[in-house]
Each structure stands twice: as structure tokens, then as C-alpha cells.
Amino acid sequence: MNEKELISRLKLSEEAAFKVLIETYQDRVYYSVLNILQNANEAEDTAQETFIQVFESIASFKEASSLVTWIYKIAVRKALEKIRKQKNRQRIQSIIPWWMPSEEKSNEAVYLNPGISKENKEKATIIHKAISELPNNQRIAFTLIRIQGMKHEEASAIMQLSIKAIESLLSRARENLKNKLKNYYNS
């Protein structure tokens, strides 16, 4: 089934087409949001929300971009919503600690990719923590390009920003990371 056919069948709300869509894109979407959120549970939840949104709004998809870019756009937006919610939750927790249930605290744990060797685990934890402290747009641009290896053009289409803006975000992210990592190298 090609992309055009898949889209038209999705617009007809065919369940089989939806299953094909998920089987085709679930790994890419999950891996992307996992890299952004660094938490396996949150990543699965966000990937699910992404596909629900795709299913609900496929009728409004005008095919101006490819289907995968559109899905990535939704996934990044959902991941950003999750980050915002997490930050709000942490803010409330710091003001009124008894308000939030204690299980929410486990979300702060950093997910480590199984490919990372034992000796690199400390380094990976530190860089992930530094990336998570970057402003949202810098965090997304850096993750898509430097961690996932996307091209600038792809990231620009997903983030709906010009290539120059993406380059600027990357450069600022690098400067911020250099600043954040200095304590690790000084100790």
C-alpha cells in the first residue's frame, strides 16, 4: 500500500489502514519521543497520544508535507506538551509538596539507551540531564539533529522553522551545553 492509498483509506476511517499506519511508524515515533522525553513510560504514552491525534485529525491533513513529517510534527508537539506538564507538576510540587502523589517523582529518572556501554553510562546520564535543561526549542532541535541524525531540512519541516532558525537553535544549544558541562570537566 503506497502513502496516497494509505491516506485515503485512513480518511475513510478504515481500521485496517490505521493498523498499517501504526505498524509502519510506531518505532520511529516512539524512538523520537523517547529521545526527547528520556522516559520509557512517558514516551509510550506520548506515542499513543500521537497516533490518537493522527486518527482524529487525518481528515484535516492537506498533504502539504509527507505523512511522516506530519506525524513527527504531532509527536513533537505532544512531547512538548508533556514537558510543559512535567515542568508545571514540578513547580506545583515545589510549592505544595503534599499535593502531588509520590509516584510522579519516578518520572525524573533518565532512560539510558541499551546501546550505550557501561563506561559511557555516566557520560550519557550527564549529557541527557544537560539536554533536558535546555530551552524547549533548542532541546527539540538538538535531539532531532544530533541524537537522531535527522537532516536540517527535515527538522525544519517538523518544527516549522527556517533552516537558519534551526542552525541558530543548534548553535545556542551547543553553547548552553558547553556551559552546563563545565562542572563535570572541572571536577
Add this chain to the structure above:
Amino acid sequence: MMKTISDEQLENHLDVFSTMKEVGAPDFFYTRLHARMENESTQLALQLPFKPVWIICILTFFLIINTLLIGKNKNLVNTNSNKNIEVLAVSYDQNI
């Protein structure tokens, strides 16, 4: 103490990502998603009458009706009390 680290040190640090493996979605992703969608649609149907917006609307409606009825009753009481006084005055041959 250095101000920031060098580009080389940063690149060196970022090399940890080069060994990363692409992680796929967890098993039974579709099954869980399907179950969640079905669950959400059922819950939505059940939750609709209990949404705060509906409750606020219903309470506001009753409040308006109550205010209107109280206002109407007040006028009625005023007219009635005037009439009663007139009746009383007539029965005692007084003029008001």
C-alpha cells in the same frame, strides 16, 4: 576554573550517542493503543453529563430561575400587603 568546555570536549562527550541503538516501540503497542482508544471513547460518553462545564451551566440556570422567582414573589407580596391594609381600613371606615 575554565569558563566553558571546548568544542572538542563537547564533541567527545557527544560521541556517546554514536553507539546508541534504535529502540523500537514496546511489544503489543497496537493492542494497548486500541484498548486505550476504546476505553477513552466509552469514558467520554459516560463523562459528558458530569463535566464541570455542564454542572456550572445547570447551577447557573437554577440560580437565574431562583432569582427571577424571588423577584416576582417580592412584588406579589408588596401588592398583597397593600391590598390587605386597604381592606382593613375599609372595614374600620378609614381612608388611606
